[in-house]
Amino acid sequence: MHTDFTIKEKNGKKYFYRFSLNQRFQHIILFSAVITLVLTGMPLKFYDASWAKPIYALFGGIEATPVVHKSAGVILLLLFAYHLSYLIYTFCADQLAPLIADKKFSLRALAMLIAAQPMMPRVKDLRDIIQLLKYLCFLTGERPRGDRFTWKEKFDYWAPFWGIVIIGSSGLIRWHKELISRYLSGEIINYAVIAHGDEALLAALFLFIWHFYNVHYSTSVFPMGTVFLTGYLSEELMIHEHYAHYVAIMKEEGRESEIRPLPGARETDKTILDNTISPKDLPQV
Amino acid sequence: MQTQWKFSIVFSCLAITILAVLLVPGRSQGADAGNCLLCHKYTGLSRIDEDGRFRLLYVNEEIFNRSIHAKVTCEGCHTDIKKIPHDPPKKVDCLSQCHIVEPTSEQKFSHKSVADFLAGSVHGRYDKEGQPKKYPEDLPSCKECHDNPMYRPLSFFKRVRPGISDAALGRCRVCHKKDEFIFRFYNHVTTRLHTTRNPKNIAEVCARCHDNPELIARHGLSFKAVATYRETFHGKSAEYLSERVPDCLNCHVNKGQSVHQMHSSKDPDAATYKQNKIKACTTEECHPGAGPKLADYNPHPVFNQAKKPRQYYFTALFILLTGGTLLPLMFIMFMDLIRSLFPHASLRRKK
Secondary structure, three states, X not given: OXXXXXXXXXXXEEEEEXXXXXXXXHHHHHHHHHHHHHHHHHHHHOOOOOOHHHHHHHOOHHHHHHHHHHHHHHHHHHHHHHHHHHHHHHHHHHHHHHXXXXXXXXXXXXXXXXXXXXXXXXXXXXXHHHHXXXXXXXXXXXXXXXXOOOHHHHHHHHHHHHHHHHHHHHHHHHHOHHHHOOOOOOHHHHHHHHHHHHHHHHHHHHHHHXXXXXXXXXXXXXXXXXXXXXXEEEHHHHHHXXXXXXXXXXXXXXXXXXXXOOOOOOOOOOHXXXXXXXXXXXXXX | OHHHHHHHHHHHHHHHHHHHHHHOOOOOOOOOOOOOHHHHOOOOOEEEOOOOOEEXXXXXXXXXXXXXXXXXXXXXXXXXXXXXXXXXXXXXXXXXXXXXXXXOOOEEOOOHHHHHHHHOOOXXXXXXXXXXXXXXXXXXXXXXXXXXXXXXXXXXXXXXXXXXXXXXXXXXXHHOOOHHHHHHHHHHHHHHOOOOOOHHHHHHHXXXXXXXXXXXXXXXXXXXXXXXHOOOHHHHHHHOOOOOOOOHHHHXXXXXXXXXXXXXXXXXXXXXXXXXXXXXXXXXXXXXXXXXXXXXXXXXXXXXXXXXXXXXXXXXXXXXXXXXXXXXXXXXXXXXXXXXXXXXXXXXXXX
């Protein structure tokens, strides 16, 4: 993960660095595999729906589609294994090793370090949700001042994370039922069928409704968000979604004078601005 | 003069014979020796029967000739029809001896042995003590499950595919001279080497009774057999016309026995008896190498609190999780759209 947040200017507009090439590639493999899995899995779950049979035929019918489904599943699980090792490696090399080198290592320090990871949920996320609900219900004119990763992004990260664990393990049980049945009751396959299909439905609805709304369909990004391709987010969206982080970056980059106000914010309300956490205050990732 | 008369008689007989041959429909040497197609070839031939049901009486000769009963004459099954036009015929009795001669015994053929199997099975109308079962009229006879099926020939040359192999027919012709015999024999043997119906068809046949709520209640059955089958990969694949997944018969009939010898799962002879189940699962075609615990898998999963509480609550958990996650998020999206129409509005007064 990168700490060197930079601002790119193009045609007089500022763009903020968000995702590395490695992360963007992971995301592309992730969504390609997930879309393939949904297209090859849902027609089987909803076999009697009118759209099911044409989609299944597109992938080669009952003989070929399960092979496509399993192949995409293997790709997703390999990606998950890579992502876990990527997380653990960067965590150990960039954060844990310096801690050990400084002889500051303790279980408490490790727990603190894990809790301070940018994707870990915080109390601020809860406050942001409450602020958002107030804003949406017209109780305030001010959107929540999102940090580097907002609660939505954390939700979007942990939901597939949990989903891959559940769907992946239940998929492997269904695939290798002969092996499983040597050690565990065959009833576990019944549970695996329920978990695989139902969790997949939740994941698909979550991604194609909630995630797509936030990154493509919402009025602030419509018709398509481009950060997943370019890695950079426009200033407008930074202000809209990540205002606290935006202010911190601008300060860090020495461009405090160029900071634009948060729409709807009361001018007298300086406290939130001043209390904004700077990336320097966070443990370096 | 006498010679002239003789010549006239011979000529007339010859003319009548030629005319008769020309007038009789071309394929009459097959099943239609009684010339039933004289009327039944008309596509619109139909009537409303005594029960008010529409009956189509049209017989497509081409399709019939590709069916398993193609060699049986109409009178072979419709034994009470002796004249044309005929009275409303009796229902066909599949146990009657037909005009086909079974080649190994050289006896007239009958489905009588099937009836004996059926009588001793779970579908028989009498129990083991010879007492009539409850509601015997609900129990199936031949025609509840069978119609006149088409041949499903297979070709095994180079690769297995549906259809007839000309290469194989070429081999037959070396010894057998009658093409019609070769055609029938090939069709009969290769059709019999696999199932006459695909799993979807079989499930549909069983569903007529086993998914009928009235019959299920009357006979104390536990669940809809086919609806629950369709909740599994087996049933869903069958819906996609897979022939590799098990149908009802693959699990409910002991290997090597006739499908008519099906028993209740409480009967120790049944393929579905608790201790026998695993044999059906671990055959070479299905899950070879599986452990004995595979038999604990429930191939008819029900969503029922009383019967399967653990699976019920497990499913309910996912339903709650889905609703609990998506509904609040959908509320946020909906409000976000509304809010974007009035970005600067606020109920709180500005200071």
